[in-house]
Amino acid sequence: MTSSTSLPSSSQPAAAAPALPNPKIAMGWLHTAKFLTTAPELKHLPRLEVPEIAFVGRSNAGKSTCINTLTQQHRLAFASKTPGRTQSINLFSLGKQGVTDAMLADLPGYGYAAVPKEAKYRWQQVMGNYLQTRDNLKAVVLLCDPRLGLTELDEILLDVIRPRVVEGLKFLVLLTKSDKLNKTEAAKALSIVRLQAGGGDVKLFSALKRQGVEEVAQHLWDWAHPSEKPVKPAKAVPDAEEADPSAPAES
Ligand SMILES: Nc1nc2c(ncn2[C@@H]2O[C@H](COP(=O)(O)OP(=O)(O)OP(=O)(O)O)[C@@H](O)[C@H]2O)c(=O)[nH]1
Numbered sequence: 001m002t003s004s005t006s007l008p009s010s011s012q013p014a015a016a017a018p019a020l021p022n023p024k025i026a027m028g029w030l031h032t033a034k035f036l037t038t039a040p041e042l043k044h045l046p047r048l049e050v051p052e053i054a055f056v057g058r059s060n061a062g063k064s065t066c067i068n069t070l071t072q073q074h075r076l077a078f079a080s081k082t083p084g085r086t087q088s089i090n091l092f093s094l095g096k097q098g099v100t101d102a103m104l105a106d107l108p109g110y111g112y113a114a115v116p117k118e119a120k121y122r123w124q125q126v127m128g129n130y131l132q133t134r135d136n137l138k139a140v141v142l143l144c145d146p147r148l149g150l151t152e153l154d155e156i157l158l159d160v161i162r163p164r165v166v167e168g169l170k171f172l173v174l175l176t177k178s179d180k181l182n183k184t185e186a187a188k189a190l191s192i193v194r195l196q197a198g199g200g201d202v203k204l205f206s207a208l209k210r211q212g213v214e215e216v217a218q219h220l221w222d223w224a225h226p227s228e229k230p231v232k233p234a235k236a237v238p239d240a241e242e243a244d245p246s247a248p249a250e251s
């Protein structure tokens, strides 16, 4: 009889596969982030082949802070108490040993009341254009203050990207500043926004308390490296014929 917690020796993998997913790999990779360029409009952005992950959301939602937290760099993206501080599309390149294999894009926020109408309109055009036509855009992270929930402008953004999501664009909603919520409020915000996001992936995130950081890092890594998706380690379950049904159940 074989032990109920190990595979028969002949079925053990030759070399022990690392227990992936490994957030350390994802965090190390994100730490390589470097500022690449800033562009007021799509046409000023370089054409790139590597997968790009865009951070979008209302002004002050915490996009730049989220990028700084994920990359473990305090001043990579410009974060500020004053809404509307990110005013262009900022690209950050990622990649180990100098080989760029992905981009993070920090986008200006929308919905800040004090922005003049013309600037708002201009930005809506730029962002719509970016989200609809950026060829290497692989994933969108929508950041949302859970105390506001998804607002009308967020819903418009969801409508804009929906056709691309159907075609395979990855999409994640982060409820930021979750440190400001108690457990009940957090659970409520999650269920409301999950409904609003039509079943899309929604997670709590706090830069302050580091909630969700490694999980989001892992998503980013997986999106940028789809072919390196980890093979889950084989489950230590004995073959049916190897199992001894008369063996006492483990307590
Ligand atoms: N308590 C708390 N505050 C946060 C968190 N993340 C961001 N903030 C604060 O929220 C404010 C806005 O953060 P930013 O990262 O600049 O927000 P943004 O979405 O990039 O804003 P715009 O560039 O204006 O669109 C700053 O004062 C941050 O310190 C968080 O997890 N917890």
Ligand SMILES: [Mg+2]
Pocket (backbone or CB within 6 Å): 063, 064, 065, 078, 079, 085, 086, 106, 107, 108, 109
């Ligand atoms: Mg910003």
